[in-house]
Amino acid sequence: MRQKATSIFLGGVLAVLLVTAVFASTAGAAPAWRFNGEELKSPETVLGGAEKSGLTIPGMTTVCENFLYNITISNKSGTGEGSLTELPLYNCTTNTKCKVEAIEVLSLPYPANLTTISSANYIVIKGIKVKILYGNPLCVLNETWVEVTGTAGGSIDNATESATFSPTTFKATGTSLKAIGNSVEWNGFFPTEAFQWHREQALSVS
Amino acid sequence: MRKQRKTTRAVCAAMFVVALTSLGFAGSAQAKLIEPYIKFQYCPFKNTEVKRCIVSITNSGEVKLGKKSVPIEKPVTLQGAYGKPNETTKISKFFEPTNGITLSKAAQNVPGGLAGIVPEASSPPLVKALIKFFFENKLTGLTSTLELAKPASEIQISEDNLAREEGVALKLPVKVHLENPFLGKSCYVGSSSSPINWELTTGKTSPKAPNTSIEGQTGTISFVEEGLILHINENKLVDNNWSAPSASGCGGILGFLVNPIINSQLGTTTAGNNTAILNNTIDETTPFALKLIEEENP
Numbered sequence: 001m002r003q004k005a006t007s008i009f010l011g012g013v014l015a016v017l018l019v020t021a022v023f024a025s026t027a028g029a030a031p032a033w034r035f036n037g038e039e040l041k042s043p044e045t046v047l048g049g050a051e052k053s054g055l056t057i058p059g060m061t062t063v064c065e066n067f068l069y070n071i072t073i074s075n076k077s078g079t080g081e082g083s084l085t086e087l088p089l090y091n092c093t094t095n096t097k098c099k100v101e102a103i104e105v106l107s108l109p110y111p112a113n114l115t116t117i118s119s120a121n122y123i124v125i126k127g128i129k130v131k132i133l134y135g136n137p138l139c140v141l142n143e144t145w146v147e148v149t150g151t152a153g154g155s156i157d158n159a160t161e162s163a164t165f166s167p168t169t170f171k172a173t174g175t176s177l178k179a180i181g182n183s184v185e186w187n188g189f190f191p192t193e194a195f196q197w198h199r200e201q202a203l204s205v206s
Numbered sequence: 207m208r209k210q211r212k213t214t215r216a217v218c219a220a221m222f223v224v225a226l227t228s229l230g231f232a233g234s235a236q237a238k239l240i241e242p243y244i245k246f247q248y249c250p251f252k253n254t255e256v257k258r259c260i261v262s263i264t265n266s267g268e269v270k271l272g273k274k275s276v277p278i279e280k281p282v283t284l285q286g287a288y289g290k291p292n293e294t295t296k297i298s299k300f301f302e303p304t305n306g307i308t309l310s311k312a313a314q315n316v317p318g319g320l321a322g323i324v325p326e327a328s329s330p331p332l333v334k335a336l337i338k339f340f341f342e343n344k345l346t347g348l349t350s351t352l353e354l355a356k357p358a359s360e361i362q363i364s365e366d367n368l369a370r371e372e373g374v375a376l377k378l379p380v381k382v383h384l385e386n387p388f389l390g391k392s393c394y395v396g397s398s399s400s401p402i403n404w405e406l407t408t409g410k411t412s413p414k415a416p417n418t419s420i421e422g423q424t425g426t427i428s429f430v431e432e433g434l435i436l437h438i439n440e441n442k443l444v445d446n447n448w449s450a451p452s453a454s455g456c457g458g459i460l461g462f463l464v465n466p467i468i469n470s471q472l473g474t475t476t477a478g479n480n481t482a483i484l485n486n487t488i489d490e491t492t493p494f495a496l497k498l499i500e501e502e503n504p
Contacts, residue, residue: 057427057429058427058428059428059429059430060429060433094433095432096433096434097432098429137492137494138433138434138492138498139433139434140258140429140433140435140436140490140492140495141433141436142257142494144365146369180424180427181370181423181427182426182427
């Protein structure tokens, strides 16, 4: 009787361990930054600009023509990290009567880290805080600063050396951006390129 | 005789012209705003201090006063406008709508009716006799109507706090009108001189005991009409740290007997014993948008 109980208990423990191990390998595993397949040893600066990027609150999308970024990347104990140091945003417009009068990126730098979820690699940027001042007396947000805050998770594609942010990648990484008490959609495609020691080398994550 | 007929005809023709002119004016003075802007028709948008026009409809919720809870089953509309927020406090001044009805009066049914608030068994003989009369005549329904206790200018609104889900989003001085033939027409909890001050939030409350923290929410926002209107669904404003004065004016000449009965039935109404939960649909626009729509639809 006691033996049977012990074997059931051990079986349970084994099952829990197996499930835990499976989850550890699918969610939250830590990939590293690589250049030409070699693991990055010292920090590197990566610059880029979004080809397409828009922030959407239902009924209004704000798009910036110049959506640049500057991120310092490094590996710490084999895990890819980053620090977003610059995010200059210019020439922003909306698809409504609202105009973008000003846009401020606050609380830089934003820490970032790489993670693997279900065999896909993602970059997660934390502590985002962007303020947008909308204008035009007709616009219901005229003279109102809208604060966008939160964490953004984007998928990394080694083939195109790019990061893509979309509702799908936000869902996969469990991240969200909020504005006016609501989740906002951020869609962006960001090509990446090393600017310091690894220029013209292929950037990958694995 | 002929002259008299001629005069009558002239008077009739003149009256007809006046009537036609009046109709013409009435037609052009109204019917300027079109859908979906008609809901803002009473916004004082010609006032240069007005920054936003607002219409908030409370579709459901609950007002708990002491031991008595009244569900909100009939819509209550708060409408008007507000100005530019104070740079430090982020609070805006509120402006009365042009029709003067800032808070619509919707009589909500009090569960249990008169029996729920004036128990026959424990009442003095005179009151007992009157209650018996009302019950026999089936005049037992009791309603509770929320009314604005102060001028609209005493309302305060913070769009910043509403969006951030913290702090006071709407400060509303109200009084509760209890109505039943037995209670008379002047049975109120709260008054102009001693209002119930609701400090409603979309965030978390920090009430006194025995109440515990409850949470509101900004709701789901969307922009319509190319950003001219902001629509908020599922907005939830809450406050459970307000106090209410005693009921007064109940029972007419028997007030000295009825007021204490009602107050004993309500129980303690100090802060921590009352709750207001308002589930709203909010629409906002700007005065410029309304002026534009008027110009486009003469």
